[in-house]
Amino acid sequence: xxxxxxxxxxxxxxxxxxxxxxxxxxxxxxxxxxxxxxxxxxxxxxxxxxxxxxxxxxxxxxxxxxxxxxxxxxxxxxxxxxxxxxxxxxxxxxxxxxxxxxxxxxxxxxxxxxxxxxxxxxxxxxxxxxxxxxxxxxxxxxxxxxxxxxxxxxxxxxxxxxxxxxxxxxxxxxxxxxxxxxxxxxxxxxxxxxxxxxxxxxxxxxxxxxxxxxxxxxxxxxxxxxxxxxxxxxxxxxxxxxxxxxxxxxxxxxxxxxxxxxxxxxxxxxxxxxxxxxxxxxxxxxxxxxxxxxxxxxxxxxxxxxxxxxxxxxxxxxxxxxx
Amino acid sequence: xxxxxxxxxxxxxxxxxxxxxxxxxxxxxxxxxxxxxxxxxxxxxxxxxxxxxxxxxxxxxxxxxxxxxxxxxxxxxxxxxxxxxxxxxxxxxxxxxxxxxxxxxxxxxxxxxxxxxxxxxxxxxxxxxxxxxxxxxxxxxxxxxxxxxxxxxxxxxxxxxxxxxxxxxxxxxxxxxxxxxxxxxxxxxxxxxxxxxxxxxxxxxxxxxxxxxxxxxxxxxxxxxxxxxxxxxxxxxxxxxxxxxxxxxxxxxxxxxxxxxxxxxxxxxxxxxxxxxxxxxxxxxxxxxxxxxxxxxxxxxxxxxxxxxxxxxxxxxxxxxxxxxxxxxxxxxxxxxxxxxxxxxxxxxxxxxxxxxxxxxxxxxxxxxxxxxxxxxxxxxxxxxxxxxxxxxxxxxxxxxxxxxxxxxxxxxxxxxxxxxxxxxxxxxxxxxxxxxxxxxxxxxxxxxxxxxxxxxxxxxxxxxxxxxxxxxxxxxxxxxxxxxxxxxxxxxxxxxxxxxxxxxxxxxxxxxxxxxxxxxxxxxxxxxx
Numbered sequence: 001x002x003x004x005x006x007x008x009x010x011x012x013x014x015x016x017x018x019x020x021x022x023x024x025x026x027x028x029x030x031x032x033x034x035x036x037x038x039x040x041x042x043x044x045x046x047x048x049x050x051x052x053x054x055x056x057x058x059x060x061x062x063x064x065x066x067x068x069x070x071x072x073x074x075x076x077x078x079x080x081x082x083x084x085x086x087x088x089x090x091x092x093x094x095x096x097x098x099x100x101x102x103x104x105x106x107x108x109x110x111x112x113x114x115x116x117x118x119x120x121x122x123x124x125x126x127x128x129x130x131x132x133x134x135x136x137x138x139x140x141x142x143x144x145x146x147x148x149x150x151x152x153x154x155x156x157x158x159x160x161x162x163x164x165x166x167x168x169x170x171x172x173x174x175x176x177x178x179x180x181x182x183x184x185x186x187x188x189x190x191x192x193x194x195x196x197x198x199x200x201x202x203x204x205x206x207x208x209x210x211x212x213x214x215x216x217x218x219x220x221x222x223x224x225x226x227x228x229x230x231x232x233x234x235x236x237x238x239x240x241x242x243x244x245x246x247x248x249x250x251x252x253x254x255x256x257x258x259x260x261x262x263x264x265x266x267x268x269x270x271x272x273x274x275x276x277x278x279x280x281x282x283x284x285x286x287x288x289x290x291x292x293x294x295x296x297x298x299x300x301x302x303x304x305x306x307x308x309x310x311x312x313x314x315x316x317x318x319x320x321x322x323x
Numbered sequence: 324x325x326x327x328x329x330x331x332x333x334x335x336x337x338x339x340x341x342x343x344x345x346x347x348x349x350x351x352x353x354x355x356x357x358x359x360x361x362x363x364x365x366x367x368x369x370x371x372x373x374x375x376x377x378x379x380x381x382x383x384x385x386x387x388x389x390x391x392x393x394x395x396x397x398x399x400x401x402x403x404x405x406x407x408x409x410x411x412x413x414x415x416x417x418x419x420x421x422x423x424x425x426x427x428x429x430x431x432x433x434x435x436x437x438x439x440x441x442x443x444x445x446x447x448x449x450x451x452x453x454x455x456x457x458x459x460x461x462x463x464x465x466x467x468x469x470x471x472x473x474x475x476x477x478x479x480x481x482x483x484x485x486x487x488x489x490x491x492x493x494x495x496x497x498x499x500x501x502x503x504x505x506x507x508x509x510x511x512x513x514x515x516x517x518x519x520x521x522x523x524x525x526x527x528x529x530x531x532x533x534x535x536x537x538x539x540x541x542x543x544x545x546x547x548x549x550x551x552x553x554x555x556x557x558x559x560x561x562x563x564x565x566x567x568x569x570x571x572x573x574x575x576x577x578x579x580x581x582x583x584x585x586x587x588x589x590x591x592x593x594x595x596x597x598x599x600x601x602x603x604x605x606x607x608x609x610x611x612x613x614x615x616x617x618x619x620x621x622x623x624x625x626x627x628x629x630x631x632x633x634x635x636x637x638x639x640x641x642x643x644x645x646x647x648x649x650x651x652x653x654x655x656x657x658x659x660x661x662x663x664x665x666x667x668x669x670x671x672x673x674x675x676x677x678x679x680x681x682x683x684x685x686x687x688x689x690x691x692x693x694x695x696x697x698x699x700x701x702x703x704x705x706x707x708x709x710x711x712x713x714x715x716x717x718x719x720x721x722x723x724x725x726x727x728x729x730x731x732x733x734x735x736x737x738x739x740x741x742x743x744x745x746x747x748x749x750x751x752x753x754x755x756x757x758x759x760x761x762x763x764x765x766x767x768x769x770x771x772x773x774x775x776x777x778x779x780x781x782x783x784x785x786x787x788x789x790x791x792x793x794x795x796x797x798x799x800x801x802x803x804x805x806x807x808x809x810x811x812x813x814x815x816x817x818x819x820x821x822x823x824x825x826x827x828x829x830x831x832x833x834x835x836x837x838x839x840x841x842x843x844x845x846x847x848x849x850x851x852x853x
Contacts, residue, residue: 032732036739038365039373039456040771048770050371050454085365086528087512093528155564159589169589171568174359174561175531175554271554271561273530281363281529281557286732 001314008310012303019299020075020292024068027288033060034084034286058084071292080293085285090293094275100176101274103186104193105259109252111198112205116248119202120209124244125236127214135206142203148265151196155269158192174271193270197263201255208251212244219243246316253309254302261298350547350833354851359556359571363529366512369494370446371454375840378493379575380532380553382844384429385496385517386541388420388439388475389487391755393848396837397599399756401491405434405518405541406475415482415792418490420475426541428499429515429522436469441500443467443477445508453508459770460489460760463789481790484797488757493841520546520847529555540847547833547850566594566828572851573827576840577601579643579704586826595829597836601821602652602761603752605644605709607697608815610744611776615693619812620684625746626669626809626816627681628720633674634712635819642708645822649805650762652838653820656794657758657801667810681720694723695745700734709818710748738773749773749815754841759789759797765808765815774814781807781814 035054039047055061059070074081080090123135155171162170173189216222217240225235264276275294282290362376369381389409392400403409406420426434447464449455463483468476479486502516515523518541521534535550554571556562563582565571567589578586586594607625609616616622631647639645649667651658664670671677685691699710707728714724724746729737738747751764751771763769766785767778784807788800808814825836833848 030732031736031741032730032734033736036735037732039371040735040739047456047459050456053452053454085363087366088528096528096530152560159564159567169568171564171570174556174565174570175552176527268558268561271556271558271565273527273555277557278529284731285363 004314005311008307012307015303016075016296016299017072020072020296021068023292023295024071025064027291028064028067030286032286034058034288035060037285038085071289075296080296081289083282083287083290085282085287085290090290093278093290094293094297097273097275097278099178100190100272101260101263101276103179104190104197104263104272104274105256107190107194108198108201108259109256111194112202112255113252115199115202116205116209120206120248121213121236121241123206123210124213124217125232132210135210139203139206139210142200142206145200146265147197147200147263148269150199151193151266151269154192154196172270176273189270190272193263193266193272197259197266201259204255205248205251209244209248212247213240216240216244242316246313249312249316250309253305253312257298257302257305260301261294348832348852350850351852352547352850353549354853356548356551356573356831356846356849356851357554357571358551359554359562359565359574361557361559361562361574361576363555363557364526364532367515368509368512369496370449371456371512372494373456375576378841378844380526381515382493382496383519383521383534383546383551383846384515384523385519385845386426386434387491387493387495388443388497389491390493390845391491391837391842393843393845394833394835396835396843399488399491401487405439405497416479418477418479418486420477422473422475423541424473426518427539428518429537430499432499432501434497434499434518435472436475437472438500439475439497440467440469441503442495442497443475445498445503446495450508457489457492457494460485460492460757482792483759483789484791484794485757485760485789488755489760491755493754493844519845521548521551524550531555542847546847548846551846566826569828572831573825573834575825575844577643577821577823577825580640580824583824583826593829594826595831596824596826597834598825599823599836599838600646600653601643601823602754602756602839603750603821604648605705605748605750605818605821606815607713607746607818608738608749608774609746610742611774611814612742613745615688615690616695616745617776618688618690620688621690621693622813622816623668623810624681624684624688624690624720625717625722626813627677627684628722629669629713629716629816629818630674631670631819632672634716638705638708638712638819639822642705643821643824644705644709644819646820648820649809649817650765651758651801651805652756652761655756655758657798659802659805663802667806668813669809669816678720685720685722692721692723694725697724697726698734698737698744698747699726699728700748701728701730705821706748713748713818742773742775747773752821754839756838758801762788762801762804765804767814776814778812778814781812 035051035058039051039054059067083090083093119135123132126132158171159169162168172192173185176189177185179186222235222240225239261275261279263274264280267274267277279294282294360376360379362374364377364380365372365374367381387404388406389401390404392402405423405426407423409418409420411418422436422439428434446455447458447461449458463479463481463486465478465480470476496517498511499516502510520537520540522537524533524535526532532553536546536548540546556565562574563586567586583596609622609625611617635645635647646653649659649664665672669677697714700706710726714726717724737744738749751761753761764771766772767776767781784804788797788804791797791800809817823836830852831849832852833850837843
């Protein structure tokens with residue numbers, strides 16, 4: 001088992017380095033620079049000498065090799081550098097947003113699991129019944145509806161419903177307060193994006209749960225259990241569900257990693273100061289160091305999540321670690 | 324003349340067009356103002372930043388030497404902030420400011436003329452390696468000194484009408500000399516120690532900036548608010564919903580007409596709207612280095628094709644543009660009157676005659692049916708709206724235009740660095756209305772003129788304008804300069820001036836709309852009627 005873990009850990013290194021190389025050179029291929037935007041982005045007078053001074057201070061005039069070496073050298077000691085836009089440490093800027101993004105990702109994952117596992121199970125157990133059709137309709141709708149659009153609908157509904165019920169138009173808070181400081185305020189802000197993204201996320205997991213369980217329920221050992229006279233509930237809960245969870249765990253793991261940095265539009269809709277918004281801002285501001293830092297963080301989260309999923313696989317199915 | 328220059332009225336279209344009654348009310352103290360900001364803070368240093376994303380949340384922490392009166396911001400009504408008075412010598416070459424002796428920085432250090440001197444030295448004569456974004460505004464300044472702790476003196480090379488408006492720039496935060504000496508010139512990029520109406524509490528990057536009332540503020544009785552929270556909300560829909568749901572009371576930049584109407588429809592008299600002309604304008608800039616735009620006839624045809632008067636009527640319903648004007652902020656005494664404007668190519672009310680003339684000029688220049696690319700910025704308000712309108716206008720005279728809408732970094736790269744464009748949208752957006760400085764944008768040698776040409780005649784004329792001593796002389800030279808730029812040489816084509824629309828919660832009192840989203844942001848005048 002430990003050898004398996006070690007191998008998986010080693011495989012992470014070339015993946016991370018490859019991603020660093022790609023993101024570094026792709027960013028430099030983009031036109032534009034941060035100094036032009038910072039100093040002249042709003043049409044105010046801009047002195048060319050000031051722009052040049054800014055470029056010099058940001059290291060933009062250094063040869064690419066030097067810039068890349070600095071970037072990779074920093075990565076090796078987990079130093080993502082300094083934001084070209086704010087002048088603050090990239091790690092500090094990401095740290096500020098990480099908590100919010102992590103909370104939304106966890107909440108959305110919980111929403112997804114709470115919806116997907118029971119619905120997917122029901123759908124498989126009652127295959128081709130009205131329950132199955134109903135669940136599949138919900139799942140297809142979840143895949144078809146973008147979460148940001150669902151978010152907009154939720155906001156509009158909140159405004160209309162609150163107006164109709166109380167005469168005052170209510171929207172969720174737009175400034176984040178940590179959960180431990182004011183749980184009610186925090187949840188009244190984050191529950192809506194968690195629902196919007198959790199629903200879409202659950203749709204994928206529900207379909208995966210259904211198909212995996214259907215497959216397992218046709219296995220010989222399930223037939224044997226039935227022949228032994230076990231109840232259907234016992235067969236599903238004790239024998240089928242655990243094995244059917246394997247592909248669902250994979251989907252949940254990948255989706256969780258995606259949620260950490262991929263809620264770009266949903267964060268804009270709900271005005272969440274998360275990693276997704278930071279990534280978009282840094283790209284539009286041509287803030288190389290910040291973009292590199294966030295992308296590398298997302299890469300690390302993906303790589304690490306995949307690593308955990310692999311380990312979980314090995315735990316769920318002992319045959320895997322020997323293959 | 325001075326009164327005429329500084330006390331101009333903006334006319335019927337100006338501030339408070341839709342404001343509720345102007346009855347004076349007694350301000351109430353208390354409460355926290357939440358407002359939304361649609362841009363980000365690069366750093367806290369006003370001397371290097373140019374964005375309202377910094378001005379809106381950071382200005383309440385700082386004082387200025389002189390400022391545009393926040394109670395009357397629609398006029399260039401300058402008042403002392405940390406000074407008690409100022410005087411100009413008869414020849415206009417020496418300005419003496421008396422500095423108040425009751426101003427203290429938030430760390431308790433008393434402010435003196437030495438702090439003002441250190442601040443203006445950083446802005447006007449920054450040491451090598453220190454950035455100062457507006458030092459070019461002070462080309463007329465020869466030297467400065469602080470002979471004692473309550474006197475600050477500036478000596479000019481030549482008298483200039485552009486000087487005093489430049490001194491009232493909302494970016495010229497007064498820093499403590501002690502901070503500059505002890506921590507260096509870059510300390511204020513990440514730290515705040517001002518003497519403004521509010522003290523810095525915290526900044527959560529990307530989320531909000533929080534300030535609390537400064538009890539030692541030097542303007543007696545102010546500020547009225549206990550504090551403020553500037554909440555970052557980059558997406559317009561989030562800002563509108565924040566006001567609708569009362570999560571925020573106001574946004575100080577502006578909303579398009581549709582969002583104003585939606586808020587008014589949803590909230591009725593709980594929303595107040597103020598509107599004003601805005602000291603920003605979009606223009607079409609031809610690249611003079613690229614034939615046939617090196618030919619003034621082709622450039623003139625571009626401007627002749629534009630229906631500005633009609634565009635004002637219909638674009639103002641969907642975009643933040645409205646007023647027809649020349650190179651000077653509309654309704655300023657130095658701006659062209661309507662009678663003067665209609666003499667300039669492209670401003671005539673006889674649209675068909677203008678377009679006929681455009682077709683004739685194109686034919687004469689051998690550019691009939693010309694195809695060209697138009698570089699535009701991928702920002703909806705008002706760039707894309709105006710850009711699409713321009714494409715249609717040019718189509719009316721047989722021009723075929725391929726509009727390329729680019730994200731901001733790509734747009735700037737094309738406009739400023741590579742110069743790989745035929746015609747590009749460009750803009751001039753300023754804070755304090757300072758026509759003589761603002762129109763330097765049209766100088767071929769200006770760092771922010773991207774038309775790529777040289778013209779000694781325009782340079783010489785502007786030089787005369789910058790040194791003109793009397794208002795009459797300035798006005799006459801301004802007309803000559805405007806005619807040369809927009810008509811004779813058609814170096815650029817002005818479109819429509821922006822129009823500022825601010826819908827906000829009616830319980831917010833004391834805020835008056837300014838012709839710039841950079842002005843009146845210290846918030847000491849605002850109170851809440853809750």
